[in-house]
Amino acid sequence: MKRTPMIAGNWKMNLTIAAGVELVKTIHYTHRHPGEVDVVVAPPFTALRAIADTLNDSYISVAAQNIHWETSGAFTGEISAVFAKDAGAEYVIIGHSERRQYFGETNETVNKKVKAAFLHGLTPIVCVGETDAEREAGRVHEVINTQVEQGLAGLTKGQFENLIVAYEPVWAIGTGKTATGQQAEEVHASIRELLVKLTGQEAAEKIRILYGGSVGAKNAKELLSFPNIDGALVGGASLKPQDFVEIIKSAGAL
Numbered sequence: 001m002k003r004t005p006m007i008a009g010n011w012k013m014n015l016t017i018a019a020g021v022e023l024v025k026t027i028h029y030t031h032r033h034p035g036e037v038d039v040v041v042a043p044p045f046t047a048l049r050a051i052a053d054t055l056n057d058s059y060i061s062v063a064a065q066n067i068h069w070e071t072s073g074a075f076t077g078e079i080s081a082v083f084a085k086d087a088g089a090e091y092v093i094i095g096h097s098e099r100r101q102y103f104g105e106t107n108e109t110v111n112k113k114v115k116a117a118f119l120h121g122l123t124p125i126v127c128v129g130e131t132d133a134e135r136e137a138g139r140v141h142e143v144i145n146t147q148v149e150q151g152l153a154g155l156t157k158g159q160f161e162n163l164i165v166a167y168e169p170v171w172a173i174g175t176g177k178t179a180t181g182q183q184a185e186e187v188h189a190s191i192r193e194l195l196v197k198l199t200g201q202e203a204a205e206k207i208r209i210l211y212g213g214s215v216g217a218k219n220a221k222e223l224l225s226f227p228n229i230d231g232a233l234v235g236g237a238s239l240k241p242q243d244f245v246e247i248i249k250s251a252g253a254l
């Protein structure tokens with residue numbers, strides 16, 4: 001089945017409002033017709049509204065990088081799906097390995113956040129991935145399967161069909177060490193097999209599985225050529241307009 005490729009840029013804790021607006025204007029004007037590609041950028045919360053307004057009439061959508069699972073209330077410092085959506089987000093990245101590693105994110109909180117995202121009309125991009133030690137210990141499938149099963153527990157078929165999964169091996173993030181296309185495809189295929197078990201063939205075939213971890217202008221095309229690699233979640237290279245545009249182009253040329 002043909003899935004529309006998605007290229008998403010995760011800016012992490014980078015770019016002020018002014019710098020972010022300049023970046024998306026450059027991307028938008030440099031590459032106006034990406035064809036059959038969904039393009040998303042995930043700025044820091046503070047820049048969401050300005051970026052969403054800048055991109056109002058463009059083909060690029062906006063994502064938050066995290067949400068809290070509650071809707072509102074006494075949760076000082078937190079941002080819920082309602083506020084992310086109010087600021088212009090359509091998507092939200094959930095369970096990024098940096099949140100798991102530094103901020104105590106667990107499969108259980110991922111699951112609550114995924115449900116909160118759907119409840120308030122945001123499309124979740126759910127991240128999974130093993131560490132170097134887990135790969136060395138031969139535990140890749142066990143770790144990924146647990147993250148997928150627990151992170152996506154209790155979702156309806158309609159929710160499964162709409163969600164996006166991102167496979168980001170922790171050892172490949174920000175390290176310049178990319179998984180080979182073959183290595184990534186092997187994990188993506190096994191994630192899809194598990195999704196078939198969880199929600200049936202038809203819904204599982206609709207789910208886009210993005211690859212993330214040192215994706216750049218040079219390796220995007222090869223990675224995206226594999227049948228179960230439906231796009232990329234890009235960190236560092238998404239801050240460089242030329243590189244990000246090249247990655248979008250490689251997806252558009254599929």
Ligand code: 13P
Pocket residue numbers: 010096168172173174175176212213214215233234235236237
């Ligand atoms: P890099 O592309 O910088 O390795 O980051 C990947 C990532 O974490 C995207 O969410």
